[in-house]
Amino acid sequence: MPRALYLAGPEVFLPDAIEVGLRKKALCAEFGFIGLYPLDNEIVEGENRDARIYAANLALIEQADAAIFNLSPFRGIGADAGTAFELGVFVAQAKPVFAYSGDPVDFCGRASAAFGAHHTPEGGLCDAHGFEIENFGNADNLMLDCALKSQGRSVLRAETKLPLGDLTLFTACLRQAVIHFGL
Amino acid sequence: MPRALYLAGPEVFLPDAIEVGLRKKALCAEFGFIGLYPLDNEIVEGENRDARIYAANLALIEQADAAIFNLSPFRGIGADAGTAFELGVFVAQAKPVFAYSGDPVDFCGRASAAFGAHHTPEGGLCDAHGFEIENFGNADNLMLDCALKSQGRSVLRAETKLPLGDLTLFTACLRQAVIHFGL
Numbered sequence: 001m002p003r004a005l006y007l008a009g010p011e012v013f014l015p016d017a018i019e020v021g022l023r024k025k026a027l028c029a030e031f032g033f034i035g036l037y038p039l040d041n042e043i044v045e046g047e048n049r050d051a052r053i054y055a056a057n058l059a060l061i062e063q064a065d066a067a068i069f070n071l072s073p074f075r076g077i078g079a080d081a082g083t084a085f086e087l088g089v090f091v092a093q094a095k096p097v098f099a100y101s102g103d104p105v106d107f108c109g110r111a112s113a114a115f116g117a118h119h120t121p122e123g124g125l126c127d128a129h130g131f132e133i134e135n136f137g138n139a140d141n142l143m144l145d146c147a148l149k150s151q152g153r154s155v156l157r158a159e160t161k162l163p164l165g166d167l168t169l170f171t172a173c174l175r176q177a178v179i180h181f182g183l
Numbered sequence: 184m185p186r187a188l189y190l191a192g193p194e195v196f197l198p199d200a201i202e203v204g205l206r207k208k209a210l211c212a213e214f215g216f217i218g219l220y221p222l223d224n225e226i227v228e229g230e231n232r233d234a235r236i237y238a239a240n241l242a243l244i245e246q247a248d249a250a251i252f253n254l255s256p257f258r259g260i261g262a263d264a265g266t267a268f269e270l271g272v273f274v275a276q277a278k279p280v281f282a283y284s285g286d287p288v289d290f291c292g293r294a295s296a297a298f299g300a301h302h303t304p305e306g307g308l309c310d311a312h313g314f315e316i317e318n319f320g321n322a323d324n325l326m327l328d329c330a331l332k333s334q335g336r337s338v339l340r341a342e343t344k345l346p347l348g349d350l351t352l353f354t355a356c357l358r359q360a361v362i363h364f365g366l
Contacts, residue, residue, distance in 0.1 A: 012315075014314060015313045015314075015315075050319040050332075051332055054325055057326070075259070075261070075298055076258070076259030076261065079264050081261045081262050081264060081324040082267070082324035082326035082327070085268065088267070088271025088273075092271065127258070131197060131198075132200070136233040140264055141263065141268070142233040143240065143265035143268045144265070144268055146233055
């Protein structure tokens with residue numbers, strides 16, 4: 001029985017969301033996996049559609065043996081909040097997680113560019129509002145990157161900025177999954 | 184033995200992060216709880232500090248019976264990614280979650296204001312990049328709001344915008360927790 005991978009990321013919001021999902025699933029199949037793509041776009045209109053999407057996605061997560069996360073910045077400097085939430089669910093379930101970001105700039109660089117940055121007398125880094133900027137060279141908030149690190153991996157990062165639907169690093173994550181599962 | 188509440192939110196990045204934590208813990212004690220505040224600011228400098236913060240926070244989460252999340256927008260239109268991650272961990276552990284946002288505008292309104300909005304021929308709502316905007320009246324991404332809804336609650340929202348460290352809605356969450364635990 002092939003392993004099932006949940007395919008998390010903000011692609012569900014793209015105009016070609018369904019096509020990207022089909023391409024991701026086809027790549028999964030090439031590598032011997034079943035891809036489980038979030039059903040946001042397939043849940044019919046009507047009452048409590050948000051709750052029905054949520055329940056459908058959690059059901060897919062439950063079925064999944066592992067997951068691949070697109071942590072590319074979405075509508076701002078950081079990963080999509082729904083994707084971050086789902087990473088937490090997988091970590092709590094002690095399932096393997098694989099992740100990538102299409103942005104070569106680290107979180108600190110993005111926050112500094114968008115919100116300013118200065119060093120504090122104590123040696124820390126703060127934005128123009130005085131809010132601390134994490135400066136660990138991570139792709140995003142340390143809770144996300146360290147979820148990967150705690151499993152002996154890291155968030156794969158692009159060398160040059162990639163479009164949200166680019167699947168180069170997604171494919172690299174599939175290769176990691178092949179190694180992880182000894183396929 | 185009092186119940187322990189994990190206190191999640193981007194307050195760890197405020198200049199007065201430690202003071203806000205102490206005030207939150209004092210409020211928890213007033214309501215009969217033990218407050219567990221993330222240790223980001225108490226982990227000493229040195230190698231792999233990010234991984235040590237991560238491990239310390241996950242250990243606190245493990246100890247906690249429930250959690251209160253500050254889902255106020257942070258450095259952008261949405262909740263802090265680390266906070267969203269932690270909400271996922273709690274939901275996966277089937278622990279009660281309570282949450283608030285200091286922004287009275289819903290996610291759709293914030294996304295529309297920041298990234299433009301137009302209706303598609305199919306009746307959906309998209310931003311200027313053509314990315315779908317969730318329009319459910321939720322405080323944030325549906326995965327966050329519906330995590331609360333699935334437990335019969337919702338993200339408590341401010342009537343007028345509140346500073347990140349304001350504890351009015353945090354206190355309202357404590358009242359919900361008192362009811363939930365029958366104290």
